[in-house]
Amino acid sequence: MEQRIALVTGANRGIGYATVKELLKKGYKVILTARNEAAGKKAQSELQKYGDVYFHTLDVTNAKSTNELKDFVEQEFGRLDMLINNAGINYDTWHTAENADLEEVQATLNTNLIGAWRMAQAFIPMMKQQKYGRIVNVSSGAGAFAEMGGNTPGYSVSKAALNALTIKLASDVKSNNILVNSVCPGWVRTDMGGIAAPRSPKKGAETIIWAAELPNNGHSGKFLRDMKEIAW
Secondary structure (H helix, E strand, O other): OOOOEEEEOOOOOHHHHHHHHHHHHOOOEEEEEEOOHHHHHHHHHHHHHHOOEEEEEOOOOOHHHHHHHHHHHHHHOOOOOEEEEOOOOOOOOOOEOOOOOHHHHHHHHHHHHHHHHHHHHHHHHHHHHHOOEEEEEEOOHHHOOOOOOOEOHHHHHHHHHHHHHHHHHHHHHHHHOEEEEEEOOOOEOOOOOOOOOOEOHHHHHHHHHHHHOOOOOOOOOOEEEOOEEOOO
């Protein structure tokens, strides 16, 4: 079978970087994306020893940037098998819902929700054409109604909305052998998670990769953590 092609957004560090590394070790061709070209190329250089890694700049909040990436994928590979929407920002611990800076909240939504939505719209047609695709939206327990409290309102609302998008997309594409799931990686030691977090980036990447490799009869439209379905 031809090598699968995976694309990971926000992959120059943290969970995204770990996801790219583990996918490469499994033999996939991986497109690593990042907003910052220098940071992205540095990550690509570090990861080349693990396999076929490609880099392309991407700002998920910018339609032109997303279309340029789509054109690159079409021209270079002709298809995309796995889309991992990892890019995310702004764990806004300094906010409450009543005092949140709504312009900052809008910026969070633009990346964490609309950015993932834009990427899905860009690449689902390619997946439909080949009758295969896996989309993994990297979410958070902060976006689960079952776990949600009053803190980090912008981030939490953006991830709750991302979970809703997962359900909508999964329903739309269910007849095309495209599976769409949200994954909570847990509390991970990243710039956002902090050094006190109990999980390594590699551990955080495990269920993301598991969801990207689900068989044709696997989960879709679900919220997953530690390779199990969890409550929305």
